[in-house]
Amino acid sequence: MKKIIKYSLSVLALVVVLLLLVPFFLNVEDYKQEIEQQVEDATGRVLKIGGLQASLFPWVGVTLDDVVLANRQGFSERDFLKVKHLNVQVALLPLLSQRLEIVRFKLEAPEIFMERNAKGEGNWEDLLPASPESMTAVAGEPENSVPAAKDDEKTGSALAALSAESLQLLDGKFIWQDAQSGVRIALTDVQVELDDVQLEHPVGVKISARLNGDKIDIDAQLGPVGDLASLDVNKLPIQLSLKSDAIRLKSFATLIGSFPEKLGDINKASVMLNMQLEQRPDGVRLLAGEGALLAAMNIALDWKVEMPNVNTLRLNHVGIAINDKPLFAIQGDVKKLNKAPRYTLRIQGENIQRTWLASLLPELNQMYAAHPSPWKTLKIGASLAGTKDRVDLRDMQVLLDGEIVQLSGSVGFAKAPNIRLRLAAKTLHLDPWLPQPAEASANSSENASGNTLPAKNSDTAQANKAAVEPDLRFLKPWRVSMQMQVEKLFMRGLELGHLRGTLKGERGVFTLSPLGFDLAGGQVRETASLNVNRYPVTWTESIHISGLKLKPILEAVAGTDLLDGTMRLDTNLKATGLLPKTSMASLNGTGQLLLQNGRIKGFDIAGGLRNLSTLGSQKSASAQYTDFAQLQASFKIRNGIAKNDDLFMASPLFRLTGKGVVNLPAATLDFHVRPKLIGSLVGQGDTLTVRKGLSVPLHIYGPFASPSIKPELDAKSLLENAGGLMGSGAGGVGGILGGLLGGKNAQPAKSQPAEIKPKSQPLTPEQQIQKGLKGILGF
Template sequence: MKKFLKYSLYGVGGLIGLVLIAVGIIAATFNPNDYKQKVIDLVQEKKERTLKLDGDIKLAFWPKIGADLGKVSLSEHKNSKEFASLNGVKVSLALLPLLKKELVVDTVYIDGAQANIVKYKDGTTNFDDLMSKEEESQDIKFDIDGVNITNSSLSYSDEGTGAKYNISKFNLKSGHIALAEPVDITTDFAVNSNQPEIAANANLKGNFLVDPETKHFVAKGLDAAIKGDLLGGKNVDVTLSGDVDAKPESREFLVDSLKLVGSGQFNEAKLSIELNAPKLNAQKDEVTSKKTTVTLMQEKAGDTFKANLELADIKGSPKALESSGITGEISAVQGKRTVTGKFSSPFSGNLESLIFDLPKLAGNLDIKDPSLPNGGMKGLFNLSAHTDIKNELANSKFSLNIDDTKLNGDVAVASFKKPSIKFNLSADKLNLNKLLAKSTQAEKPSSGKPADLSAIKNLLLDGKLNVGSIQYEKFQISGLNVAIKADGEKLTLSGLNVKVDDSQIKGSLGISQFSKPLYTFDLDIDQLDVDKYASTSKTPTKASSDSKPLDLSALKALNADGNLRIGSLKYGKTKASNIRIDLKADGQKLNLNPVAAKIDDSQVNANVGISRFSDPIFSFNVNIDKLDVDRYITKSSSTTKSDGDAPIDLSALKKFNASGEAKIGWLKLANVKTENVNLGLKAEGGVATLSPFSANLYQGSMSGLLKVDARSTPSIAFKQSMKNVSIGPLLVDSINNDMLSGKGTVNVDVTASGNTVGALKKALSGSSSLSLTDGALKGVDIAGSVRELKNKVNILKTKDANADKSKKTDFSELTASFTIKNGVAHNEDLAMKAPILRLAKGDSRGDIDIGNESINYLAKPTIVKSLKGQEGADLDSLAGFAIPLKITGTFSSPKYGMDFAAIGTALAQSKLLDKVGGDKATAVKDLLGNGNKVDALSGLLGKKKPADTTTTPATTDAAAKPAEAPKSAEDQAKDKLKKLLKF
């Protein structure tokens, strides 16, 4: 700022000098306007700058030389860019005093002056040529009646540092000006700069003396004010008034009625200060002062702090001045907590050596807080301080005792412009729960902008901190040891060793690049119990249907590079060990690479990235040797039936943008085991696709894709091809059903949409096919049932039976394809080859209702001459006969029904019953054929033709029950035949 003022004076002085030269030349002519061009040419020749003189020039000659110019402008050196300009200037000076080398000038009027000062990167300026001296200047006495400047401005730019300063709307009015004489000045202006940031208006009034020869500076009736944004604050208002007379070289100072008042908004806190120094007189042999007071206040979100300081009367000599002491009072309110305190200390000093001492500052604190065990606590503190201003040294020792907290240490400071601080702080116990009140302010959301820690550049630290134990909220911290160092480039915490609850933490932390801080860390934690710090709230959170993208903008403020290692970690029933996480973040992207850990029985190695934080994009690459997902899924009660009408909430998918792949050596999910799992995920704009979606599955393989669309009504597309898969173990593990075995290929290509699981199942459409070899249909033994016909001609059974898991129907080949529409899979081409059966395409048909989880299927296998061996030839007569097999029921409880009545009809027409022999064989044939059912029944039972069975109802209590309908002769015959054949 000093350079700015110096260069500004150079620029204005050079400009005024040029004007005076122009006035002198013009005054020597009778018609100055005729010589404009000559003046312009002269400036161009001598200074290589372009001078513009607009408008007529008016001159006066006697008894004073005067000029009244219109608009004047001057260009940069060897450049047409404007350097300075004036809207108008009027000046006159006495002629005769010039002969005595005296300059006597009337009031100078300047309007609209503008100057643009530039300092280049090489240190030169854009006015260096104007300051060149061709001959030595001679001292000239001057006497100016006054200066009146209006509506002027001055700018200064430093291309090396990027600093820019600007004074605008500048107005100044002075009284009589002469060398070594005081002058009355009144001025006001606006000032703006970027280093530091200032946007303010200022005004100044008083009588000033500046004598550079004697180094004597005086300000009387000083009344100054500045208001605006400055000193890092907003709406800052500072006023200064009083009288000051200073001779710094002889250390003589006189201050009278000095008053400084300031206020402003700093980081959402309103600060104010008031200083009153009624009288200070420092002479060569004596120093006296009256009581000086300082008041400080801060207010932020209802919390307040106030301090009143008082320096008692000072007496003595410059070498030995003393005061009865400094006293002070403090008070603070933070939420429900109030703090009051008092302190005092003797004071001594030496103005010549500028050494000052506070040998014993002692004070007390009284804290009242209803949250504390006794509603409050009291404390004592002691401090001694020694300051050597000339050598820029200070040191202090202090102790603090509050309740069970004891803190002591020493601090030494070297260099006040850029303090170098050495310290050693120790405490046996710190109870921060008692020392710190709970904040009443709501946590402010992050702006996403990095914190500006540039102030740390000016701080040099080197010290140690040792604390035995710390209590903070629910945390128990012990054995804290850390070395702290700041060198202007980086702040580091090294040798960190602390125990937090049961976790021992070792490592280092660092901060550099302070304007956009880079945080570095290298930490080791032996063990971590996350359950201690996880929220215990069990209030369920309602799934959000808000489709706004996930906002991680706060990560824009994170610029970090470090690694974290954790020996063991526990979270719920999950245990992890050998954890390593390396993190890098630059405000644009966050990378975790690697992320490695042993989680339960799974070794996980991964890298994860996040970019475009306002609408995050996730990237990942995960490798897991084995993973049992089922152990992390809470199993619902077996009696609880899933609600198929529960709505599907895919709102999170609308906000999810990700791409990556995962490879899993062994995976168990919903009890299904797979190996060499390879998953590729692409999610964007509410659409997620798993492709590839492949794995080794039960001695075979699977590959395909899954696509989920959450943009409107949830929809899925699933395409999968399973080859050489053992179906039996897959069905047992997936749905706990052993209804089918075999090895082969299954293809699925389906789509569905719906707002519930039930709706999705009922909306399934597409196709599916399977081809199995060397398997069995379990729950029914068709061949075994046919074999039983030899010993038991069970031709009357028509009742369905539950599946008997001990029975099965073997097959060598089984193929089928399904057309799926509205959740129903329809089949008409089931084909099967079995030892005594063949199932040809087109002989069977039926539906599998996926939405309702039910089956309605009719198969018609045909008997072939393949049942050989003992008694095998007896079935030759049934070759080519179709046996209807009805499959009904639910997925969980299928039922099989064979139409043995139809088989019996075939048997009646075969030779199998001939071996029964006699009248019974004939009767059975008639009964099952087209003969007389009643006669056949009588012959079968050895009785006569049954009479009319109609009877009169009984008159007992049972009469109240409705009479059963009489059975037909055929039904009676069947019942009797069952008993006869012992079925």
Template sequence: MKRLGISVAAILGVALIGLTGLISMSRLLDRDALRQAVETQISAVTGLDFVADGRIDVSVFPGSYVSFHDVRIKGSDAGAPALSVDVLTANLRLLPLLMQRFQIADIMLLRPHIRVTRAADGQSNWIPFVETIARTMKPGADSPVSFSEIRVQDGELSYEDTANEVSEKLGDIDLSLAWPSISRSFAATGQFDWRGERIDGSISLSDFLAALSGERSGLKVKVASAPLKFAFDGTVANPVSLMMEGTLTADSTSLREALRWIGQPPPGSGGFGRFALKARASMIGASIALTNVNIEIDGNVAEGVMTYANNGRQTLQATLAAGALDFTPYVQTIRLLASGARDWNRQLFDLHALSATDLDMRLSAAKVTVGSTRLGKTALGANLRNGTLALSIGEAQIYDGIAKGSFGISRADATADVKAQFQLTDVDLQACASDLFGTGRLSGRGNLNVSLEAKGSSPFGLAQSLDGTATLTGHDGAISGFNIEQLLKRLERRPLSGGGNFRSGKTPFDTLNIALSFNDGIATATDVRVEGPAARLILTGTASVPARDYDLKGIASLTPAANADNFDLPFVIQGPWDDPLIFPDPESLIRRSKASAPLLDAVRDRKTRDAVRSVIERLSGQKEVPEAAGPAAPAEPGTSRTN
């Protein structure tokens, strides 16, 4: 127990002596020598010389440090230095200090201001300093090990690229830099603010000297923020231009918000939500090639290769394959019709996305969904260049048939110039008509060929300028909603009996031919024929695309039997597309009736009033009732007013 007490007392005594020595040293210390030693060690480790324009604080106890105020890197422009620091503090190692030796433990930069500029020729203001650091760290250089950590607090970095008109700023930078000392590696970990988001980031180089010299070095980068997470694990080199190769991963809860955050206008107004990417990346300068790509957007998963370049204009190329794709999120915001109305949408197009990026994409999928439309095996192509978008379908399985075609849209100021050509071969007409025209009244199988073009700043504008042709041929089907055979047979027997409820049943056909020509939004029926086993139809007239209504005339006929009279019934179709009026021509029905045919001639000749009266009596089964009131009309010569 006594020995323990002596040991404790001895330790306390030594500590007291050391404390007394530190207090005395703080008064007797050669501060100029200390300051010079610190400056020498910083220069020896980094190769950089600093100039302190402010005061210098030296402390030995309770903390051992030297603080330089208003520091700037030597060799920079005095007006805009590459690096300036409000306070540079070098913390000293305690034990060497007791022996009058000054060694830096670590350095802390308080409110540093880092300025990086890139001129039109690609040269940076930091190139001379990087070359100096590289020379200092070369093997055999006189660079004694002094410290291995630099901390940055409340820093700021500004970047200016005059050639590409890029200006960026990072703020509130808090970093810890592991400076190469014992090993050749370098690492930085911390946080900073960029474009309103707090970012956690880290970067490590397996060979810092090699990286500074442009030689190959291992590189790991991680960036995590609310809009986007990004990671790279591979190698980096810069012999002539920057080269990187390795594994790239990225993910975001909203690709649309991530694109907007990094300064890229998101295309369209729908989709581009959940996003994930993993690929083997190879970057040279401003171009990056991705292989073994696995990409997911809005639940769509695809694999393939991609390349991206930014040589004054952004260009994206991709060849991808997928099992199933759903394009509904990208087209559901395209509204051709006004909400809750029958009119075309008059809202102006937003065509800015057509001018942002050049795109060349090849896409294949086993299944494709676009709204209510389902496609089987499909090969798609998309090309966007200089504001013109071209979509092509090499071949797609749709409506139990095959589809091929193209769609193009180009931008001229706020006006869209649209061209569409497609062919549907041997498709199910009921599914096709339901999807494309909103009606399920047509069945059978057939072919559809369309070639249309239009120009306008809104869907209504496109409808007004629509030009082109469309043809539909079908066979072995039916038109539901009316039975033309039953109607014609009833009217053949009793022309004035009325059509009754003819909006039921269906009219079968052997062949269906529809040929339309469009001119400034008006569709003209050039050849519309329906041939059935018992009846046939022929239509002529027009339909207004902007007004969405019909003005058609037709003739319905029973297929004549041998030695039988042909019964033809003219009819009219008028009104809106979704609910037109269909009614037979009354004059033809009256002429068809043996009892009422004289009526038409009678109303034109007042001398035949007796004949008209006789017809009315026979139709009504009673004599005409005299007028109840009013002055009597004068009798015509040769006639009598008595019945």
């Protein structure tokens, strides 16, 4: 036994001596040159090794210095790979027992330079191995050969006992350069350190680097790894913390592309990230952290997320804030991550003040510059569910200054948008939400000296130039079904009650059928259609109004009380185009109007006829208006010209008939009307009953804003009304009219001496009557 021990120790001592002496007799230079030549033969690139040292005891070690691998031909002259120093030491005795025990691994100043040229080729592509199929074909072996499996088993058993005292990477550098996009990314000052690496217990990992000069730190703990042969990465215990400084986006500007204007200059923007990750042995992953985009406005995101398995993501909390103001909190689940993700989310918004929002969107200040009382707060909450092709709005609530608007439905994106929505509200005031920008500057302004100068019309000219018919043909494949229900809607000083509407669209035709609401004591019902299959669009509209009080509508909409009455209106219209100028010029259709128990403010027909009969001697200074029991008319519209042949107005004292034309594109009218007394004016400021039948034709013409009214008289009309113009108190009237008309019994009328005036062209008799009657009638 002693001899056996003695001989064994002698053999062991001899082996140790040989391992110590071999490196001294081994010509390392021969191996270095051979390695360089083999690499060049295999890759076509020059490999240079500055220094190579080897040792066999007490550990197997290799040391390399100043290793350089040249770049691919046709690319930059910069080297593809550089290593300043590499020292690898592996314990010898454990290696004899098929255990890999790394005593030291130290890699200093490695540098990798990767680039893509203008053709899209990479300088690393020639180093990639051939596909497994081609390698198998060359080797002439089947794909799933038994020897390969055995090699894998040997490798796995060797790594099963992997351990290391220290693994270090110091001062590393990675550079990416893309000639196509112009992007250059530099990951410098890379430090990686792993201490006391054991598969049986957790391993600490520290990584730090600078991304284009901005620091990133990663601190992690991995494992225990256990048996590598049965390692499941999805269940490997991990605790990781990542923290970064503000990473500037300047270097990524080309890669990012367009940057929202509201976020400012991308060259001044940066992102910050602070994240924690935990993966448990049962596969559950927990993520928490916060990130922010620091730009013209700061957008912050914080989250707490859980993954029970690789296919499910549970959002315990995701918060979004802008400029330190929380806006939304999101909770929910995302399932089937590996196939077709499906999500269920609850989004809860915070109150958003208009004044705060205007600090981000200055356009709001202009939109409501002239508004006496614009909206104050907005709040949104919603429950959503869906896939990448569809969103279901299960319960969406929008609070407009505290008034609730509820939305539900779905929006599909599989091919073309498929929108199904329902909107409901009890009470809604729209006036605070309707924009009222500041009025445009006047047509003239004063300079510093007080002289009036014409205002610049560049804005108006630009607006007119920009007025182009919208092309809505992109809506052809859309499918729409929308329903609206509002109990009370307040808008422009009006109250719309029981508002109901249905909008449907398919194959380029959108139909509103019907839209109905109560307004000013009456009912409004409307049907309409819009055809977007052609350019410009065509549309139709039919309106039925009954029992509507007209005065409050005109006061609220037009700011005038010139007309009052209970209105009934029926229209059937069609036109082409959406711009007013285009649609007015192409408008065709019919309309019937009926006003009952109304009043026209601005002129008094009955009073005018009374003044005519007394030559103004009983002219009243009271307010001018005309009451009527009925006013009706029908229109036929052709290319924007509305023609009326049956205008009729009835009152207890007179009847009015007429006809005329309304030019909608030019906003003008041209009507000839004839009011006629049918009863006595006694009690209306007159004492005679013989004026019944008196009639004075009128011509109403000109622009809508300021129409002109003048009497239309000829000999026939005066003779027809002569009886109404005669009577006591008007003894000279017949003589005057007879003289003007050239009658045989004409007598000069007595009058006061007239003031001497410069001579002018004398008026014809008819012009004299018209001039006088206009003043008498109050026109």
